[in-house]
Structure formats: structure tokens, C-alpha cells
Amino acid sequence: MRRRPTLETERLILRPPCERDFTAFAAMMGDAEHVKFIGGRQPPSLAWRSLASMVGSWAMRGYGMFAVLEKDTGRWVGQTGPWKPHDWPGNEIGWALAPGAAGKGYAVEAASAAMDWAFDHLGWTEVIHCINPHNTASIRVAERLGSVRLGRVQCPAPYDKVESIAWGQTRDAWQGRKAA
Amino acid sequence: MQAPGPTLETDRLILRPPAPEDFEPWCEMMADEETARFIGGVASPSMVWRQLCSMAGAWTMFGYAMFSVVEKSSGRWLGRLGPWTPADWPGTEVGWSLSRAAWGKGYATEGAAAAIDWAFDNLGWTEVIHCIDPENLPSAAVARRLGSAYLRPGKLPPPYETAQVQIWGQRREQWKGRRAVA
Numbered sequence: 001m002r003r004r005p006t007l008e009t010e011r012l013i014l015r016p017p018c019e020r021d022f023t024a025f026a027a028m029m030g031d032a033e034h035v036k037f038i039g040g041r042q043p044p045s046l047a048w049r050s051l052a053s054m055v056g057s058w059a060m061r062g063y064g065m066f067a068v069l070e071k072d073t074g075r076w077v078g079q080t081g082p083w084k085p086h087d088w089p090g091n092e093i094g095w096a097l098a099p100g101a102a103g104k105g106y107a108v109e110a111a112s113a114a115m116d117w118a119f120d121h122l123g124w125t126e127v128i129h130c131i132n133p134h135n136t137a138s139i140r141v142a143e144r145l146g147s148v149r150l151g152r153v154q155c156p157a158p159y160d161k162v163e164s165i166a167w168g169q170t171r172d173a174w175q176g177r178k179a180a
Numbered sequence: 181m182q183a184p185g186p187t188l189e190t191d192r193l194i195l196r197p198p199a200p201e202d203f204e205p206w207c208e209m210m211a212d213e214e215t216a217r218f219i220g221g222v223a224s225p226s227m228v229w230r231q232l233c234s235m236a237g238a239w240t241m242f243g244y245a246m247f248s249v250v251e252k253s254s255g256r257w258l259g260r261l262g263p264w265t266p267a268d269w270p271g272t273e274v275g276w277s278l279s280r281a282a283w284g285k286g287y288a289t290e291g292a293a294a295a296i297d298w299a300f301d302n303l304g305w306t307e308v309i310h311c312i313d314p315e316n317l318p319s320a321a322v323a324r325r326l327g328s329a330y331l332r333p334g335k336l337p338p339p340y341e342t343a344q345v346q347i348w349g350q351r352r353e354q355w356k357g358r359r360a361v362a
Contacts (some may be wrong), residue, residue: 019241022267045337048267053230056237059183060200086203086229156226 004058005121007066007113012106014066014113016058017051017079021067024076025051028098037135038096039159057083063122065094068110070101077101081114082122087156089166090128093118095141107141115145116178119171128168130155142167146177183236188247190294193287195247195262197239198232202248205257206232209279218316219277220340235260244303249278249291258282262295263303268337270347271309274299276322288322296326297359300352309349311336323348327358 007014017025025047028034032041042050057064065081078097084090093115095107118124129145130153131138147167155164185197203225210216210223210231223231238245246262259278265271274296276288299305310326311334312319320330327350334347 026267043268043338045266045268046339049230049234049339052235052237052241052266053233054237055240056183056198056233056235059236059240060181060198060233062181085226087226157224158227158230 005117007117008071009109009113011071011104012077012110012113013069013071014081014110015069016064017054017067021076022048022051024098025079028078028096031099034099035096037132037138039162054079054083063118066110066114068097068106070106077106078110080107080110082118082124082127085156089130089153089155089164090168091118091122091124091126093127093129095129095138102137107138108144111141111145115174119174125171126168127171127174128153128166130159130164130166133163133165139167145169146173183239183245185239185243185245185247186298188294188298189252190290192252192285193258193291193294194250194252195291195294196250197245198235198248198260202257202260203229203232205279206260209259209277212280215277215280218313218319220343238264238266244299246275247291247295249282249287251282251287256281258287261288261291263299263305266337270311270334270336271349272299272303272305272307273311274308275310276319283318288319289325292322292326296355300355306352307349308352308355309347311345312348314344314346320346320348326350327354 026044029042029047054064063082065079065083068078070077080095083092083094095111129142147169150166150168153164153166182199183197188195207225207228210228216222235245244263246260246264249258251258261276264273264275276292310323328348331347331349334345
């Protein structure tokens with residue numbers, strides 16, 4: 001079974017990543033200041049490998065991060081969703097927005113939809129978000145999603161030298177809050 | 181789930197797109213210093229997972245990438261080989277790496293020949309190259325057996341920017357001409 005889900009929120013479309021996303025994805029990963037908390041700048045040849053591995057996670061496991069598109073413009077504005085590389089410290093729901101897409105609530109809007117999908121389709125009972133302790137913008141997104149600080153975690157290579165704090169919540173907490 | 185793509189068969193080998201079950205033998209290959217030496221060095225399982233995923237993702241995005249090589253007689257995963265053109269790559273590569281247990285049997289030449297046939301027939305390529313470390317004599321011997329010649333010195337993009345490579349290769353007409361005679 002190959003899943004190619006498309007999710008829709010008020011302002012955004014979420015779909016599995018594809019080759020058309022490369023230019024925008026590489027532009028984001030090439031902006032050193034913008035990606036300093038998520039592993040640092042990647043030249044196009046490394047961004048190509050990152051995008052390919054995201055697409056490959058979809059191909060092999062049936063999930064990965066979604067590409068996030070702005071409905072109004074069709075523009076690629078980032079990625080979010082389930083992501084669990086080998087030896088990862090938990091079931092990650094991650095997010096990264098393109099420069100220029102920040103400050104609009106897109107990360108919370110998109111990550112919420114991705115989290116609903118992950119809890120409904122992957123059998124996950126808990127999610128985490130690994131966040132650099134200095135990344136205040138992402139910490140705010142985690143808090144708005146209702147996640148709480150769980151503690152320091154060790155991520156595997158290539159993030160083994162990066163400081164990461166896990167934030168997260170259980171499925172029961174997420175679905176209870178949505179129901180209320 | 182296996183990545184989408186064709187399956188090829190040679191006398192002794194099956195070539196198919198990568199699949200999750202390739203992860204463990206791929207980790208073993210990338211943990212072996214001598215095998216990994218010319219393909220970026222020893223890699224941890226978490227890095228191998230990303231390599232495997234990017235190979236599977238390239239199949240999904242572009243309709244080609246390296247095949248996983250499986251020995252027909254044993255069902256064992258032996259390595260990966262085939263077309264591979266990451267961003268900023270110096271040409272249309274057909275590359276190969278086999279785990280140590282598969283060396284010395286002519287498997288690389290047998291598999292790469294099938295992959296080159298497939299690439300020329302399906303990808304519209306007019307040339308195939310192989311990026312080979314000058315100290316990697318076994319791979320240079322495979323290139324020679326495939327009929328490729330040393331073309332020029334080359335540079336690879338990150339993460340291989342410090343690697344020293346020689347570019348071997350041949351034109352489509354050379355390959356087709358030789359296959360027609362054979």
C-alpha cells in the first residue's frame with residue numbers, strides 16, 4: 001500500500017514532497033542564518049540528498065514530512081510532519097518554514113494537520129519535537145501545539161553534536177484537547 | 181515497501197530498487213573500513229538510513245537511481261549499483277559498490293553492464309561516467325572491463341568535496357557498438 005495523502009487546512013495544502021520542491025527547499029537550506037538551529041546551511045548538493053531522503057521515507061515507510069504549500073499562491077512555504085530516522089529518540093513531528101513564511105501561524109496550522117494524520121494513520125501514541133534550546137520560535141510552536149518540555153535527548157548522526165531538547169505529548173492529550 | 185522502479189535480471193544477479201530490508205546488509209557494508217573507504221568512509225546506521233532513503237527517494241522523484249544488487253542463488257543483498265546523478269554531479273554516472281563478500285566474482289561488471297544497458301535505453305543519456313578514486317584499482321579494472329576509459333580529473337560536490345576522483349566513461353555509441361559486436 002502506497003500512501004500519497006493530501007491534507008488541507010484553512011490556508012495550506014500538505015502533500016508528500018516531490019522534485020518540484022527542490023529549488024525552494026534548497027533556497028531555505030542555503031540560508032545559513034535561517035537554518036542555524038536545524039543542522040546548519042546545506043549547499044544544493046546536500047539539500048538534494050535531504051529532499052531525496054524525505055521522499056524515500058515516504059516510498060519505504062509510507063510516511064515522511066509533508067511539503068507545505070500556500071493555497072493562495074501555490075508557493076512552497078516549508079515542510080512538516082512525521083519523521084523518524086534510524087535511532088531517532090522518538091516519533092518526531094517536525095517543521096521548518098521557508099524564510100518569508102514565518103510569523104503567520106503557518107507552522108502551527110500545518111503541524112496540527114500533520115499531527116492529526118500521524119495519530120490517525122501511524123499508530124503512534126506519542127509524538128516528540130527535537131528542538132535546539134535557543135530556537136525560541138520553534139519552542140513557541142511546540143507550546144501552541146500543546147506539547148510540553150520532556151527533557152534533553154541525544155539525536156543520532158548527523159545531529160549527534162547538536163544540542164536537542166525534546167518537547168512532546170501523547171495521543172490522548174492531543175485528541176482530548178481537540179475534542180474539547 | 182520497495183521504491184518504485186524496474187527489476188533487471190542477469191545470469192547471477194537481480195537488480196531492483198532499494199527496499200527497507202536492505203538496511204542491515206547496507207549497514208554492514210558501510211561499517212567495513214576497506215569497502216567504505218572509496219565511497220565516503222565508514223558510516224553509522226543513522227547515516228546509512230539516510231543514504232538508503234535518498235536512493236529510494238531518487239527513484240520516486242526521477243525514475244532512476246542505483247539498484248540494490250541481490251545474488252540469485254542466495255537471495256543475499258550484495259551492494260548497490262546503477263545510475264546516479266545527485267545535484268551538481270559531474271556527469272551521468274553509473275556507479276557501483278559491493279560488499280566485501282561479493283568481491284572477485286565479476287559481479288560488479290555483470291551488474292553494471294545491465295545497469296548501463298538500462299540507462300542508455302531508458303534515460304536518454306549520451307555518455308556514462310564513473311567517478312573513481314585513483315587508488316581504487318579494483319574499480320578502475322571494472323571500468324576497463326566495461327570498455328570505459330579514463331577521461332579527465334574530476335571534482336565532486338559536498339559531501340564528497342575533499343575526495344579525489346578520476347572520471348572514467350564512454351559514449352553511448354561506443355557502448356552500443358561493442359554490445360552489437362558481442
